Amino acid sequence: xxxxxxxxxxxxxxxxxxxxxxxxxxxxxxxxxxxxxxxxxxxxxxxxxxxxxxxxxxxxxxxxxxxxxxxxxxxxxxxxxxxxxxxxxxxxxxxxxxxxxxxxxxxxxxxxxxxx
Ligand code: TYC
Numbered sequence: 001x002x003x004x005x006x007x008x009x010x011x012x013x014x015x016x017x018x019x020x021x022x023x024x025x026x027x028x029x030x031x032x033x034x035x036x037x038x039x040x041x042x043x044x045x046x047x048x049x050x051x052x053x054x055x056x057x058x059x060x061x062x063x064x065x066x067x068x069x070x071x072x073x074x075x076x077x078x079x080x081x082x083x084x085x086x087x088x089x090x091x092x093x094x095x096x097x098x099x100x101x102x103x104x105x106x107x108x109x110x111x112x113x114x115x116x
Contacts (some may be wrong), residue, residue, distance in 0.1 A: 036115045037090035039082045039097075041074045047106040049075070055108065056082065059097040084115060 039060075041052070049071055056067035060083055073080040085093065094110035101108025 034086060036084045037087045037112045038084050038115060039090050039094050040111045040113065041070060041080050041082050042109040042111065043074045043078050044107045044109065047101055047108040051101070051104065051106065052108065055097050055100050059093055059100065082110070087112075087114075 041056070052071040052074075053064065053067040056062045056070055057064065060067075062070065070080050070082055083093075084090070090112045094112050097110045098108060
């Protein structure tokens with residue numbers, strides 16, 4: 001029996017002075033954490049400010065004050081990071097928020113991009 005090939009199963013100690021616990025082999029590859037994605041609000045010249053605020057509150061759970069600040073940052077600088085999520089959640093929220101504007105005839109646009 002080669003104790004280095006064990007799977008972490010505790011065994012009784014014995015007179016041969018072998019270890020009580022056998023460690024599992026160290027994995028060769030480390031598991032990468034999934035990347036996070038930014039949801040980005042883009043400015044446009046047509047969507048009313050109060051509508052942008054309403055969408056930010058409804059889709060991203062922001063307070064009035066948070067939503068107003070994000071809207072004004074996009075308005076002045078052209079774009080603003082709204083929040084960061086796992087990829088599928090970021091894409092779903094960006095699509096739903098963009099669709100909310102489209103349903104009212106506004107060109108409001110949310111995009112996603114990976115962090116780092
Ligand atoms: N620029 C728009 C206006 O003046 C308001 C607006 C702000 C639209 C932010 C989109 O992401 C946006 N009515």
